[in-house]
Amino acid sequence: MKKNSTLKKLLAAALSLSLALTLAACTGAGNDSGSSGASSSDGTAAGGSSASAAKTEYKIGLVKYMDHASLDQIEKNVQKELDAKSAELGVTFNYADYTYNGQGDGTTLNQIAAQLVADGVDVVVPIATPAAQVMQSVVTDEDIPIIFAAVSDPVTANLVQDMDAPGGTITGVSDALNTEMIMKMMLAVDPDIQTVGLLYSKSEDSSKKPIEEAKAFLDASGISYVEKTGTNTDEVNSAVDALISAGVEAIFTPTDNTVMQAELSIFEKLNEAKIPHYTGANSFALNGAFFGYGVDYDDLGAETADMVVDLLVNGADPATTPVVILAHEAATINTETCEAIGLSLDDVKAAFATLGIGVVEITTAQSFS
Structure with missing residues (x-):
């Protein structure tokens, strides 16, 4: 001993x-x-x-x-x-x-x-x-x-x-995320995007690398970004309000536990603002986010x-x-959110198909059955 x-x-x-x-x-x-x-x-x-x-x-x-x-x-x-x-x-x-x-x-x-x-x-x-x-x-x-x-x-x-x-x-x-592929799928849906929101918690080591990867990709693509963080659900809600006010056209979140826990409280305001939320796990989409892509x-x-x-x-x-x-598989799309933010599911599927990515459809719920 x-x-x-x-x-x-x-x-x-x-x-x-x-x-x-x-x-x-x-x-x-x-x-x-x-x-x-x-x-x-x-x-x-x-x-x-x-x-x-x-x-x-x-x-x-x-x-x-x-x-x-x-x-x-x-x-x-x-x-x-x-x-x-x-x-x-x-x-x-x-x-x-x-x-x-x-x-x-x-x-x-x-x-x-x-x-x-x-x-x-x-x-x-x-x-x-x-x-x-x-x-x-x-x-x-x-x-x-x-x-x-x-x-x-x-x-x-x-x-x-x-x-x-x-x-x-x-x-x-x-x-581990394939951040580059998530960025490519974001651009496939909206090739003219100008500003992306980065939403995450600074307290989580799991978010550091994919956020840096996202910044590098966006810099290389000439796309601006706005960073907002939160360490609890209230702060995440405030961060989302700030991103909406900043006029971002999409938001990226990696496999961040703090944001994931807050997703059920933020997805409706993002839907109202017509902002797609691209995330690193299908469970975000289960809780209302537009998109999830991960293991x-x-x-x-x-x-x-x-x-x-x-x-x-x-x-x-x-x-x-x-x-x-583990290998990444299909992207998960919340069909209710997709409609709420004004996107065509068929167009999204076609955009992802150009990258060889299929789609799994899901609707909003609190947990997997």
Whole structure:
């Protein structure tokens, strides 16, 4: 055990009462899913792995940064795939007792991390960059591996040394954006666009790289841009008001959790202003944005769970396990918003087809069914 272990365990014990009070809602969200994450076990995994024969139950610490459609979708699919692997391999992947929601709060995330250390989990699965960064700061000193989900730029976030050779106890699945393609699709819809709004949170490392990529593309294309940021829903609403007043003709947002959480409160004012919102995930479109383009979060959740299983059952080494970057697929268009802002869905499809991009149609809802 490392020298900080005893101190951290004492800290975890001291925080346990506070954690029980402040995270009641968080654990409830994780534990009311109707699945225990457990299956019957005969002590033998498929293929006769000695690791699985020696251990038949694994504790999975599953930590979601906050509630919104993107992260909820990932969480559900991590759990779904772990349940499937439990049945297939005859071992128990117990996530239900160790699932938490950080509510977008750093103090809460630190308390969760301390509790997971005290619980002796076998792996921590943080969903989104801020959750991964807090988990790294606490659990890596205890030699607990991390398999992250939906970290857009793990190198910039200082989670891994290299995408192909992480070099530590952390690896996972990235939802890195193809920002250039989003810009090209924006111009395909409106070749004469003059001013673009950039809407994001400065507090999120996941937004830094795609925003810089967007600026570089727009500069090279001779298109001006206006930046507005927010660190909470009220500030995002104010930022949107400012962008509307500035006369932007379209808005770009990467996979930004802060803006995603605010999307249901901003899409109607953007619709009224006839401004298309181009975003980095289909869940934005589910919550009212005109457009989303990114990785499939169902697939991302399943891939994350598969990496967890490979680590625990097959003994995969995070230091040499490359970060997985999933391929981008079709663009997602909210057909209600498309009509509200005065665009023809057929024209949008035709514009995207020139770039080899198909379209998935969606309507506004709070979450995926």
